[in-house]
Amino acid sequence: MSQGYGIELYFDPAMENQPLKTRSLEPGTYWLTAKSVLILSKSNPDLTLPLFSCPLIDPLKLENIVKTMSYNAAVPISFTSIGTIPDDRNVLFFALTPSMALLQFHSQLCDALKKEGFEIGEDYRPGSWIPYCLVAEQVPKAQMAEAFTVLRDVKLPYYGYAMDVGLVEFSPVRKLYSTMLGTKDEE
Template structure:
């Protein structure tokens, strides 16, 4: 299991519950339980690194959160990456505000001398919310069918941003968007 840190964007309670519903249905059907087991929370990853000093990121994240109002999100697509992880995700309809926020955050991280992995550079970043990992290949079609029952799009807002250590997931700190007070 991999180790590292990630900056995650969290949803309003109603949107979070829609994603948790998908996780729970997949778990009940014994298709995928990993996200529940590692104690993750529904999110979009904005940045991740295997090695980082959390204290270096706290002021960047707090400042970014205070400058950004909650972001509207509409998950309209079910997808899967072509890798051995057999992960399924919900993808939001990309919005200028979401893409600009991630880009601004990563620029601030780069200014601190922290390297960005290719996948988090603005021109490569793909926003998504994981709903299943390590799905057996023989059950991928069934997992897609389960997710199609979600009646997409599911919409809501990104309300908070936080830093987590993984795995298992342990939140280091989080801040509400549009507010300089800790969430």
């Protein structure tokens, strides 16, 4: 049974592969690379928009909202800094400087979700949401300093586009639906 659903933006191939070269903090453990999310959570590097933890959600309603959002053009994205969240998940991420297009896309999505009766968590509401791309999670506390050193050497900023919007189920992460931005899916 699903623990929840998330709506995500996926990057163009150049941006997805640029941020880091494959590098291990310790042989066989954590890979700090644009592909790390593939290794750690079995999904593409992404920018997470609202998450929903209610198991009673109808994923078809969410899929219809995602289809509607695909009418938007590709969204410019720029990774500009590195960061972590001060909690026990030991997360490392690339922070994004939100463009006006990204903020408008997010606001439109939240409006569409509210219109359909979805409650958006405080962390994902316009004005509170902090856009980032997960690089690694559950990094051992003793290796956080080394991980930051690796990330600090990445030449930022990186510029690109969010080209696709998708719906995922978690945990574990499983993509349910995705579509390119700037298209209108044929029913």
